[in-house]
Amino acid sequence: MRRRIVRAGGWRLAKRLIKPIPIIGSLFAVALAGYEIRKKGLIPGAVHVGLDVTPVVGTAKNVVEIFTGDLIPDKSEQRKPQSQQISERSL
Numbered sequence: 772m773r774r775r776i777v778r779a780g781g782w783r784l785a786k787r788l789i790k791p792i793p794i795i796g797s798l799f800a801v802a803l804a805g806y807e808i809r810k811k812g813l814i815p816g817a818v819h820v821g822l823d824v825t826p827v828v829g830t831a832k833n834v835v836e837i838f839t840g841d842l843i844p845d846k847s848e849q850r851k852p853q854s855q856q857i858s859e860r861s862l
Contacts, residue, residue, distance in 0.1 A: 790823060791833040797824050812846040819843045 786803075790796040800807075800823035808816030823829040836842060 787833070787837050791830045791837070793826050793830060796829060796833065797826065800824050800829065810845050811843055815843045815846070 786799070789799050800820055804816075804820045807819050810816065811819055822832050832842060
């Protein structure tokens, strides 16, 4: 379990360090476009990828994100139907 956590953290760090590199970062952003759109939603994900692919803007955005976290937040978890929420409370 600990190795998975370390690998996930290492991958996240590597992704944040590679994306600011101008040409390689743009290719990396295009490769991860589907993942980002699923994670953030259609419009916010497309904006996120569009900014990442734009050479100077993407580099500046990614450098800021290294220190502050995501500028465009992930979409919130889907709401459960109310009947499930009530049954979970009674357990």
